[in-house]
Amino acid sequence: MNNPKISIKETKLLSDNWYILNKVTFDYQKPDNTVITQQREVYDRGNGAAILLYNATNKTIILTRQFRLPTYLNGNESGMMVEVCAGLLDKDEPEQCIIRETEEETGYRVTKVKKIMETYMSPGAITEILYLFVGEYDASMKVSEGGGLEHEQENIEVIEMAFDEAYNKIETGELQDAKTIMLLQYAKINLGF
Numbered sequence: 001m002n003n004p005k006i007s008i009k010e011t012k013l014l015s016d017n018w019y020i021l022n023k024v025t026f027d028y029q030k031p032d033n034t035v036i037t038q039q040r041e042v043y044d045r046g047n048g049a050a051i052l053l054y055n056a057t058n059k060t061i062i063l064t065r066q067f068r069l070p071t072y073l074n075g076n077e078s079g080m081m082v083e084v085c086a087g088l089l090d091k092d093e094p095e096q097c098i099i100r101e102t103e104e105e106t107g108y109r110v111t112k113v114k115k116i117m118e119t120y121m122s123p124g125a126i127t128e129i130l131y132l133f134v135g136e137y138d139a140s141m142k143v144s145e146g147g148g149l150e151h152e153q154e155n156i157e158v159i160e161m162a163f164d165e166a167y168n169k170i171e172t173g174e175l176q177d178a179k180t181i182m183l184l185q186y187a188k189i190n191l192g193f
Contacts, residue, residue: 004029005028005029006026006027006028006029007026007027008024008025008026009025009026009027009037010024010025011023011024011025012024012025014041018045019043019044019045019046020043020044020045021041021042021043021044022041022042022044023039023040023041023042024039024040024041024042025037025038025039026038026039026040040124040125041125042125042126042127043125043126043127044126044127044128045088045126045127045128046088046089046090046128047088047089047094047128047129047130047131048086048087048088048089048097048128048129048130048131049086049087049089049094049095049097049098049101049130049131049132049133050083050084050085050086050098050130050131050132050133050179050180050183051084051085051086051098051101051102051110051113051132051133051134051135051183052084052132052133052134052135052180052183052184052186052187053084053085053102053106053108053110053134053135053136053137054134054135054136054137054163054187054191054193055136055137055138056136056191056192057138059162059163059164059193060160060161060162060163061160061161061162061163061166061184061187062085062106062108062137062158062159062160063082063083063084063085063158063159063160063161063166063180064082064083064084064085064105064106064156064157064158064159065080065081065082065083065156065157065159066080066081066083066155066156066157067079067080067081067155068080068081071176076176081176081177082159082169082174082175082177082180083175083177083179083180084177084179084180084183085098085101085102085105085106086101086130086179087100087101087104087105094115094131094133095113095115095133097131098113098131098133098135099111099113102135103143103144103146104146105146105147105156105158106146106158107142107143107144107145107146107147107158108137108141108142108143108146109141109143110135110136110137110141112135112136113133113134113135114133114134114135115131115132115133116132116133116134116183116186116190117131117132117182117186118130118131118132119132119179119182121178121179130179132179132182132183132186134183134186134187134191145158146158163184163187163193164193166184167184167188167193170184170185
C-alpha cells in the first residue's frame with residue numbers, strides 16, 4: 001500500500017464476530033490533483049480458492065450444492081446454491097488449500113491442479129482474492145463421500161453432471177455463482193468441452 005494518491009486516515013473496527021469488518025476513512029487524490037475524503041466499509045474474510053473438477057473423457061464435472069444465507073436474504077427462495085468446490089486459504093498456499101478443500105467437500109483426492117487466474121469477486125467491499133483452478137478427476141480418485149467438515153457446520157451435496165448440462169444452466173439462470181460461471185466459461189473456451 002504505497003500509492004501516493006491514497007492516504008488512509010482512520011480504520012475503525014466495526015465487527016470481528018465472524019471475519020473483520022472495518023470502516024476506513026481515506027483521502028484520494030483525483031486526476032485533477034484535488035483531494036477528496038471518502039469512507040468505505042471493507043470486509044476482510046481472507047483469500048480463497050475454487051476449482052472446477054472435470055473429467056475430459058466422460059465430459060462431466062463435479063459441483064456442490066449448499067445453503068448460502070446471503071442469497072436467501074436477497075431473493076433466492078431456497079437459499080441453495082450450486083457451485084464449484086471452494087474454500088478459504090486458512091494460511092495455506094492456494095494450491096494446498098484447493099487440494100485440501102476438494103477432498104473435504106467432494107471426496108476426491110486430486111494431486112495435480114492448474115491455476116488459471118486470480119480475481120477480486122466484489123472489489124467495492126470485500127478484500128478477498130479468489131484463486132481459480134481446474135483439475136481432472138476420475139472414479140479412482142474418490143476416497144470418501146465428501147460433504148464438508150462437521151465442525152465447520154458444512155452440509156454439502158456433491159453433484160456430478162454433464163458439462164453441457166451445467167453450462168446450459170448459466171443461460172437458464174439455474175447457475176448464478178460467479179466463480180462457477182467463470183470456471184465453466186474457461187472450460188468451454190480452453191478445455192474443449
